[in-house]
Amino acid sequence: MRILRFILVKEFTQIFRDKAMLPILFVLPVVQLLVLSHAAVFEVNGLRIAVWDQDRTEESRRLEQAFRANTYFEVVEGVQNEAAANRYLREGRVNAVVMIPRGSGVVHVRIDAVDGYTAGIADAYIRQVVASVWPPAIGPDTRIVSGRFRFNPELDDKRNMVPAILVLLITMLGAFLSAMNIVREREIGTMDQLDVTPITRAHFILGKLIPFWLIGLGMFGIGLTVAWAVFGIVSAGPLPVLFGTAALYLLSVLGLGLWVSSVSDTQHQAMLVAWFLLVVFILMSGLFTPVSSMPEWARHIAQLNPVKWYIDLVRRVMLAGAGWADVLPSVGVLAVFAVAWNSLAWWSMRR
Amino acid sequence: MNAIETHHLTKRFGGFTAVDDLTFSVRAGEIFGFLGANGAGKTTAMKMLTGLAAPTSGDATVAGRSIRDHAVSVKKRIGYMSQRFSLYEDLSVRENLRFFGGVYGLDDATLADRIARFETTYHMSGRMHTRVKELPLGIKQNVAFGTALLHQPDIVFLDEPTGGVDPITRRRFWGMLVEEAARGTTLFVTTHYMDEAEYCDRIGMMVDGKLVALDTPARLKQTMGVATMDDVFVKLARGGAA
Numbered sequence A: 001m002r003i004l005r006f007i008l009v010k011e012f013t014q015i016f017r018d019k020a021m022l023p024i025l026f027v028l029p030v031v032q033l034l035v036l037s038h039a040a041v042f043e044v045n046g047l048r049i050a051v052w053d054q055d056r057t058e059e060s061r062r063l064e065q066a067f068r069a070n071t072y073f074e075v076v077e078g079v080q081n082e083a084a085a086n087r088y089l090r091e092g093r094v095n096a097v098v099m100i101p102r103g104s105g106v107v108h109v110r111i112d113a114v115d116g117y118t119a120g121i122a123d124a125y126i127r128q129v130v131a132s133v134w135p136p137a138i139g140p141d142t143r144i145v146s147g148r149f150r151f152n153p154e155l156d157d158k159r160n161m162v163p164a165i166l167v168l169l170i171t172m173l174g175a176f177l178s179a180m181n182i183v184r185e186r187e188i189g190t191m192d193q194l195d196v197t198p199i200t201r202a203h204f205i206l207g208k209l210i211p212f213w214l215i216g217l218g219m220f221g222i223g224l225t226v227a228w229a230v231f232g233i234v235s236a237g238p239l240p241v242l243f244g245t246a247a248l249y250l251l252s253v254l255g256l257g258l259w260v261s262s263v264s265d266t267q268h269q270a271m272l273v274a275w276f277l278l279v280v281f282i283l284m285s286g287l288f289t290p291v292s293s294m295p296e297w298a299r300h301i302a303q304l305n306p307v308k309w310y311i312d313l314v315r316r317v318m319l320a321g322a323g324w325a326d327v328l329p330s331v332g333v334l335a336v337f338a339v340a341w342n343s344l345a346w347w348s349m350r351r
Numbered sequence B: 001m002n003a004i005e006t007h008h009l010t011k012r013f014g015g016f017t018a019v020d021d022l023t024f025s026v027r028a029g030e031i032f033g034f035l036g037a038n039g040a041g042k043t044t045a046m047k048m049l050t051g052l053a054a055p056t057s058g059d060a061t062v063a064g065r066s067i068r069d070h071a072v073s074v075k076k077r078i079g080y081m082s083q084r085f086s087l088y089e090d091l092s093v094r095e096n097l098r099f100f101g102g103v104y105g106l107d108d109a110t111l112a113d114r115i116a117r118f119e120t121t122y123h124m125s126g127r128m129h130t131r132v133k134e135l136p137l138g139i140k141q142n143v144a145f146g147t148a149l150l151h152q153p154d155i156v157f158l159d160e161p162t163g164g165v166d167p168i169t170r171r172r173f174w175g176m177l178v179e180e181a182a183r184g185t186t187l188f189v190t191t192h193y194m195d196e197a198e199y200c201d202r203i204g205m206m207v208d209g210k211l212v213a214l215d216t217p218a219r220l221k222q223t224m225g226v227a228t229m230d231d232v233f234v235k236l237a238r239g240g241a242a
């Protein structure tokens, strides 16, 4: 225990002496929450559409006016024939062309689906405008998508994003910092020096894990504070559940960092390996593509992704007010991850 | 009593034999110089003796225990100053000393006493709070040496401790080694500066992983019929075993 004390003093001294460290701890959470939560909000503004009015009746003009009056749309002029409609879509000058044929009482909509996500939203928005001013149905050119997008989903999406960003924050911090820190010892040659001392593998690992575990929890707290101060988002569920599960989750993230460091000789390598793994984990976390819309094999793999499990858990606690009893099964899964990663790391540490 | 004994100690990297069948012993309390050109296998041999690398074949005992045991009781009795003196550059001299002393299990009073003694021995007052990276190379070497000695080991391994410093600093450093050996500490020192061999009680000469000669500097020069260690080395490197 005395050995561990000296190791911890040394680790903390080095961590807080590093000039990059305080900005990482305090600026990173703020920036990530502010930037990412805005960028990732599932809302599309400024959809460019062209209205090709062949009908030229009072009703068709009312519809065109409705698009012009709506702040979600920007109406682009100059589409008055088939060739122009196709060209504007192809060149990306409009997201959609709304065509009102003469006398049919039907609206045809063509949507640029290069970006399927924007296309889906454009579709839903256009339907709502049409439905609000113009009872007739939308014509057969229109793709049918569910109408789950609402005009102002902003608030709901932020609430949804903030917990996920908190999870990403402590994931990246934990995995990167621990991996880099350990590999650094190898790179500067102090690992050999530690190896000739009576420091055991357990001492060494605990000495590395404990500081980053505490720092990760501190960062989680800072993130929650920013979410409250900036977005007014307060957890609906109990804070002890959030911090308790974060402590467990951080163990698996740090285990991952430890494992990365054990297979890397240089900080550069560690960075690449950690980056690769995190990109896979984050892309497959359900944050950008819902797990339910992944192919079946990917859905199975996603079950092995601690990031997915923990984003899920934090959302349920923060948004739905889940307590210990509700998250117990997920806690079990996180515990398995923590044990698995750390065992793997322990086994592959070559010191 | 021998501090170190090796028996057919061998290390291969793939098909390449870096240390080839070393059998020798180092007596307690002597300065044993391990000489050889770059790449001769000095560092590799030392890494096996300090437990940092496992031998491919053969064995060695250090402080009476096989190096394959990797025992904590042996670790407490040896000190190591690696080729790239591994102090923490972002920590101060005192912080390094406290850390390395602490992990060897020194209690607070002993640690404080040893650090105070270090400060006077190496004329470090006023520099104890300086970060190691801000020290000149020669001073860093002193600090690394003092750190390796803090837990008062019986055997200290020094891997090219004088690499890259001027002759005066080197001479001063060897003066410290001789003093330390006079207190009974066994010193196992590698170097590729042949003039430093004169400070050693006995010399092991390494050429391409093999130990080609082992004797006192005076006797080596005498049997080879040459005037300097440099000439001894040139002869051995050309002609193989003596």
Ligand SMILES: Nc1ncnc2c1ncn2[C@@H]1O[C@H](COP(=O)(O)OP(=O)(O)O)[C@@H](O)[C@H]1O
Pocket (backbone or CB within 6 Å): B013, B018, B036, B037, B038, B039, B040, B041, B042, B043, B044, B045
């Ligand atoms: N980990 C390793 N893998 C492969 N070859 C190595 C390794 N370590 C050392 N060598 C090789 O072994 C030889 C001896 O190296 P070393 O013991 O460092 O020599 P010295 O310390 O005498 O300069 C060199 O040719 C070196 O390239």
Ligand SMILES: [Mg+2]
Pocket (backbone or CB within 6 Å): B039, B042, B043, B044, B083, B159, B160
């Ligand atoms: Mg060497």
